[in-house]
Amino acid sequence: MVNRPLSETRILIVGLGLIGGSLAAALRAVGFRGTILSCDPDATEITRGIEMGLIDGGDTQLAPLVEGASMIVLAVPVLAMQSVMTELAGVLDRAASNVVITDVGSTKAAIRDCAVAVFGGLPANLVLGHPIAGSEKSGVATANPRLYAHHKVILTPDADTDPAALARVRALWEACDAEVLEMDVARHDQVLARTSHLPHLLAFSLVDTLARQDQRLDIFRYAAGGFRDFTRIAGSDPVMWRDIFIANRDAVLASLDDFEAGVARLRRAIEAGDGDAMLATFDRASHARHYFDSLLNQTSYQAEYQMQQHGKLRYRVGPGGGVTGRIRVPGDKSISHRSIMLGALAEGVTEVKGFLEGEDSLATLQAFREMGVAIEGPHQGRVTVHGVGMHGLKAPSGPLYVGNAGTAMRLFSGLLAGQAFDTELTGDASLTKRPMGRVADPLRAMGAEIDTAEGGRPPLKIKGGRKLTGLDYDMPMASAQVKSCLLLAGLYAEGQTRVREPAPTRDHTERMLQGFGYEVHREGDTCWLKGGGTLTAGPIDVPSDISSATFFLVAAAITPGSDLLLEHVGINPTRIGVINILKLMGADLRLENAHEVGGEPVADLHIRYAPLHGIDIPLAQVPLAIDEFPALFIAAANAEGITRLRGAEELRIKESDRLQAMANGLATLGVEHVLLEDGIDIVGGGRLEGHNYSGGRIDSLGDHRIAMSFAIAGLRAAEEIVIDDCANVATSFPGFTELARQVGLNLEEEAGSGEDA
Numbered sequence: 001m002v003n004r005p006l007s008e009t010r011i012l013i014v015g016l017g018l019i020g021g022s023l024a025a026a027l028r029a030v031g032f033r034g035t036i037l038s039c040d041p042d043a044t045e046i047t048r049g050i051e052m053g054l055i056d057g058g059d060t061q062l063a064p065l066v067e068g069a070s071m072i073v074l075a076v077p078v079l080a081m082q083s084v085m086t087e088l089a090g091v092l093d094r095a096a097s098n099v100v101i102t103d104v105g106s107t108k109a110a111i112r113d114c115a116v117a118v119f120g121g122l123p124a125n126l127v128l129g130h131p132i133a134g135s136e137k138s139g140v141a142t143a144n145p146r147l148y149a150h151h152k153v154i155l156t157p158d159a160d161t162d163p164a165a166l167a168r169v170r171a172l173w174e175a176c177d178a179e180v181l182e183m184d185v186a187r188h189d190q191v192l193a194r195t196s197h198l199p200h201l202l203a204f205s206l207v208d209t210l211a212r213q214d215q216r217l218d219i220f221r222y223a224a225g226g227f228r229d230f231t232r233i234a235g236s237d238p239v240m241w242r243d244i245f246i247a248n249r250d251a252v253l254a255s256l257d258d259f260e261a262g263v264a265r266l267r268r269a270i271e272a273g274d275g276d277a278m279l280a281t282f283d284r285a286s287h288a289r290h291y292f293d294s295l296l297n298q299t300s301y302q303a304e305y306q307m308q309q310h311g312k313l314r315y316r317v318g319p320g321g322g323v324t325g326r327i328r329v330p331g332d333k334s335i336s337h338r339s340i341m342l343g344a345l346a347e348g349v350t351e352v353k354g355f356l357e358g359e360d361s362l363a364t365l366q367a368f369r370e371m372g373v374a375i376e377g378p379h380q381g382r383v384t385v386h387g388v389g390m391h392g393l394k395a396p397s398g399p400l401y402v403g404n405a406g407t408a409m410r411l412f413s414g415l416l417a418g419q420a421f422d423t424e425l426t427g428d429a430s431l432t433k434r435p436m437g438r439v440a441d442p443l444r445a446m447g448a449e450i451d452t453a454e455g456g457r458p459p460l461k462i463k464g465g466r467k468l469t470g471l472d473y474d475m476p477m478a479s480a481q482v483k484s485c486l487l488l489a490g491l492y493a494e495g496q497t498r499v500r501e502p503a504p505t506r507d508h509t510e511r512m513l514q515g516f517g518y519e520v521h522r523e524g525d526t527c528w529l530k531g532g533g534t535l536t537a538g539p540i541d542v543p544s545d546i547s548s549a550t551f552f553l554v555a556a557a558i559t560p561g562s563d564l565l566l567e568h569v570g571i572n573p574t575r576i577g578v579i580n581i582l583k584l585m586g587a588d589l590r591l592e593n594a595h596e597v598g599g600e601p602v603a604d605l606h607i608r609y610a611p612l613h614g615i616d617i618p619l620a621q622v623p624l625a626i627d628e629f630p631a632l633f634i635a636a637a638n639a640e641g642i643t644r645l646r647g648a649e650e651l652r653i654k655e656s657d658r659l660q661a662m663a664n665g666l667a668t669l670g671v672e673h674v675l676l677e678d679g680i681d682i683v684g685g686g687r688l689e690g691h692n693y694s695g696g697r698i699d700s701l702g703d704h705r706i707a708m709s710f711a712i713a714g715l716r717a718a719e720e721i722v723i724d725d726c727a728n729v730a731t732s733f734p735g736f737t738e739l740a741r742q743v744g745l746n747l748e749e750e751a752g753s754g755e756d757a
């Protein structure tokens with residue numbers, strides 16, 4: 001990290017305890033050359049600070065120290081702020097004219113109110129802040145120069161805060177190697193009440209409760225590691241914590257209410273011997289804790305997470321590279337979603353192998369946990385779902401968040417319309433723009449009560465306890481999600497639910513329902529089922545996702561010298577549009593070792609380079625390759641002649657407007673094309689060797705498939721391609737970068753922020 005230089009000349013730290021002392025120590029350690037002074041009511045702390053070489057001088061009084069200070073850091077307990085600020089207000093005119101004041105208090109609303117009372121308003125040169133670091137130790141003797149390194153510091157400026165003052169406080173903490181964030185005061189207090197204040201309260205309370213029960217403290221002799229880990233923070237400074245709980249009363253009480261409700265739920269489960277409920281809670285918690293661990297350990301998950309938070313993972317793709325080897329891409333996304341959904345509603349235990357551990361399918365898994373389903377894993381693609389039966393789901397405690405996953409939201413809407421309880425479905429910014437009327441309208445025709453936001457967009461509010469009646473529905477668009485949604489609602493409806501599709505779409509729902517012993521009929525373009533049956537659990541083996549395999553199929557198809565084997569790929573006839581289209585374009589693609597697993601056909605796909613030529617893509621192939629077009633456009637850009645696509649208006653309402661996003665990217669690379677409302681004509685470069693277009697900077701619009709498509713485009717580009725906003729690749733294809741590098745692509749990831757590529 002390149003930190004801004006610290007321009008302060010004289011820093012006055014008021015309160016020389018662990019926090020103030022560590023700040024001085026950190027500044028010294030990075031070679032801060034200005035003066036550091038400190039004020040503390042305890043003269044021995046000042047003397048010790050001088051002896052330790054942390055401060056140049058100090059006093060027990062504030063007045064003599066303020067003169068010439070360029071920055072004053074208030075590091076006193078929260079309830080001491082009032083008197084310190086009052087004293088400061090009286091002598092502030094002696095400080096340098098551009099003095100900046102900041103604090104380190106653990107609660108912010110109370111300190112802001114105190115400043116407003118003392119100064120008659122929040123001074124523009126006062127920047128409230130809070131370093132999220134500390135320990136149960138206190139006093140300057142425990143000062144630690146690395147206390148803030150890689151820790152977060154939250155600053156809570158308001159609209160009137162002087163930006164220059166804010167920048168200087170930021171520079172102070174960045175000099176200590178901290179990561180500086182900004183938040184508003186109220187949010188800060190709520191977040192800290194949950195993540196810090198509540199755990200401290202619990203630790204104090206647990207230790208005190210046990211100690212009271214056993215006055216001689218004998219019981220502690222038998223306490224093992226669990227007790228020690230849980231209660232370390234009960235050794236913290238009592239005065240400081242009293243102040244925090246007084247200052248952050250309301251937010252702490254709210255978090256305590258939530259906690260008490262959680263404990264009460266567990267109490268009931270224990271009382272009733274409800275092992276499933278316990279398992280569901282422990283499992284959720286255990287996963288959340290592992291996730292948190294990976295954040296702390298700065299594993300790749302953290303990098304991913306951080307980038308996701310900022311939406312700023314960037315790919316850099318060097319021109320050229322090869323495509324050879326033997327790889328296995330992750331499990332099928334559509335089947336992974338459905339394995340959890342049907343497993344949860346089944347009687348018995350469903351063992352899933354090959355589950356896609358991508359964010360979309362994990363969102364589905366998490367949603368079922370929130371509805372009381374015990375789910376073990378995922379661990380290396382293995383998941384065990386303890387089915388609760390058709391009517392065993394429980395009301396979740398809040399909205400179900402499904403992230404970027406359109407499939408989850410649309411399938412859930414059907415399934416939840418049949419439940420006894422109300423639910424709300426929400427998603428990320430991209431999902432919130434996608435149309436849900438296509439499922440809400442026919443569900444309403446079945447008797448469901450569903451509210452959407454304007455224009456039929458999420459969130460979806462679904463009323464429980466409605467009686468559903470079977471529907472005979474002519475789908476206006478070829479959509480497997482709509483079909484699946486209605487079939488899932490149909491499980492709960494009286495009578496038959498029939499869905500007619502204008503063109504064949506993926507049939508995983510029908511196949512898997514049959515696999516779970518539910519009768520589903522199909523004749524021509526119509527499928528139907530009768531409500532009121534049950535599902536029986538069984539093992540599921542998820543094949544590799546042909547949609548993920550596509551990026552490597554196209555990579556190999558466009559790169560001279562390539563020879564690649566993709567193992568165990570699902571080749572369900574409703575999904576193989578990409579194979580048909582690539583073959584029509586001249587690709588040397590063979591299916592080997594074809595066999596069936598759990599009702600789904602699979603094969604190894606063997607592809608070697610052969611020159612491609614442009615084609616008119618047959619209309620019938622469009623729904624069978626609907627997710628594969630971004631990658632196929634890259635194939636077209638490398639083919640000889642023109643490739644024409646029509647009848648693909650659905651591409652405009654995927655995770656992005658994929659026709660527009662691809663056209664923009666192709667334009668950047670200099671690939672000639674004509675964009676239409678429902679398709680595109682692409683004029684291929686057609687060279688057999690060398691490059692077919694330039695490089696450039698591409699915006700993936702946060703769409704995983706756009707990002708991966710331009711990553712493989714690099715194989716035939718003249719210069720580097722830089723792709724912004726790629727973190728969502730983790731929704732469908734965790735490990736994409738590693739596999740791409742393994743086969744020979746020149747792909748690097750970096751954290752990106754805005755315009756600085």
Ligand code: S3P
Nearest residue numbers: 334407478479480481482626627
């Ligand atoms: C899916 C259906 C398709 C596809 C999506 C997954 C499914 O969507 O694009 O990635 O699992 O049912 P539509 O039904 O909107 O075509």
